[in-house]
Amino acid sequence: MDIQLKRGLLEACVLAELDKGDSYGYQIVKDLSGVVEISESTLYPILKRLEASECLRVFSVEHNGRLRRYYRITETGRKKIKEFLNEWEEVTNVYAFISGINKGGQQS
Amino acid sequence: MTKREFLDKLRLEIRNLPYDEVEKTITYYEEMISDRMEDGATEAEAVASLGTSESIARDLQANQPFSAIIKRKVNDYKSKRSPESTALIIVLLVVLFPFWFPVLMSALGVIVSFFAAIGAIIIALWAISVSIGIGGIALIIASTFGFASSYIPTGFFSIGIGIALIGLAIIAIIGSFYATKGIIKLLELLIHAIKKLFVRRAHA
Numbered sequence: 001m002d003i004q005l006k007r008g009l010l011e012a013c014v015l016a017e018l019d020k021g022d023s024y025g026y027q028i029v030k031d032l033s034g035v036v037e038i039s040e041s042t043l044y045p046i047l048k049r050l051e052a053s054e055c056l057r058v059f060s061v062e063h064n065g066r067l068r069r070y071y072r073i074t075e076t077g078r079k080k081i082k083e084f085l086n087e088w089e090e091v092t093n094v095y096a097f098i099s100g101i102n103k104g105g106q107q108s
Numbered sequence: 109m110t111k112r113e114f115l116d117k118l119r120l121e122i123r124n125l126p127y128d129e130v131e132k133t134i135t136y137y138e139e140m141i142s143d144r145m146e147d148g149a150t151e152a153e154a155v156a157s158l159g160t161s162e163s164i165a166r167d168l169q170a171n172q173p174f175s176a177i178i179k180r181k182v183n184d185y186k187s188k189r190s191p192e193s194t195a196l197i198i199v200l201l202v203v204l205f206p207f208w209f210p211v212l213m214s215a216l217g218v219i220v221s222f223f224a225a226i227g228a229i230i231i232a233l234w235a236i237s238v239s240i241g242i243g244g245i246a247l248i249i250a251s252t253f254g255f256a257s258s259y260i261p262t263g264f265f266s267i268g269i270g271i272a273l274i275g276l277a278i279i280a281i282i283g284s285f286y287a288t289k290g291i292i293k294l295l296e297l298l299i300h301a302i303k304k305l306f307v308r309r310a311h312a
Contacts, residue, residue: 004297025136026143040140040157041164044133045171064146068139 010038010046011055012084018056018073019081025069047071055080111141114155121165124183125172133168170307174299177306226295230288237280244273 013032017023023031025043032038050056055077060067109117115134122130137158144154158164169177201208247270254263 024143025140026147030147039159040137041159041167044136045167048132048171064142066139066142068143069135 007046008084009036010042011050012081013038014043014046014050015055015073015077015081015084018071019078022070022072024061024071028071050077053080109152109155111138111151111155114141114158114161118161118164121161122168124179125168129168137164166307170300170304172303174303177303181306226291230284230291233284233287234281237277237284240273240280241277244270244275244277246270247273 010032013036014028017028017031025040025047029038029040029043047056050071051058053076054074056071056073059070059072061070062068115138118137119130119134122133125133140158141151141154144157145151149157247266251263251266251270254260254266
């Protein structure tokens, strides 16, 4: 998959996951692995970017004698999800158009 | 590999990044390994699942600003060379100055003119849009002279054209805005691609 496209998809996936509730790195990877191909190393720059663009906030919680970093979605993050969904409505239309042409080609 | 070994190796690979960046990265991967182990993985499995520290470092470097990458290149180079070979290179650089200097200058010239050309396109777009708008306003003002000198149809004609031009200008300004955004995005992609090229070569 195209890198830019995948990056956008993953950002939206992470935001959608956080929209359900606060979460931490490993949990996010586990929850998303059923939806999209993601690893800890691909998640890290995405979390960094989302933090820099103020789509999420980071806070630490003590767990088993160590600190775990939790991520919480912000209003900007929720707006970003909406933007993503709006954009993809357009993409889905284009997809329908492209696959429609392909079907037409097979029939004729 | 143990968690400690992995984190130490990673720290070494990314030592050129800003200090807090290094700490953040180490904390992140430390947490990932601990969480995986809590989930039932052995230490070795948890470390192995993260990929190599080299590839992690390479991706992080690619996201650094250009200046940081160049600095890292220079430092890498310095640490690898002995003083004698450095002296030789300096002598060669001086002796061969007439050969490489024009090449360097023309390369710089190409880069500068590239950015100048892109800047000029953006400025031209905005200038055209704004001047259409100014033309429209001027025509509306001019129409009052038409009314004043009792050339009524001319006055109406001027107002009509003036309003049309202002409308056109608004569309053109919106167009210029998106075009500027698009061009800047393209430039970012280009710079990112160039940076990736540099980083890949370092580890090849």
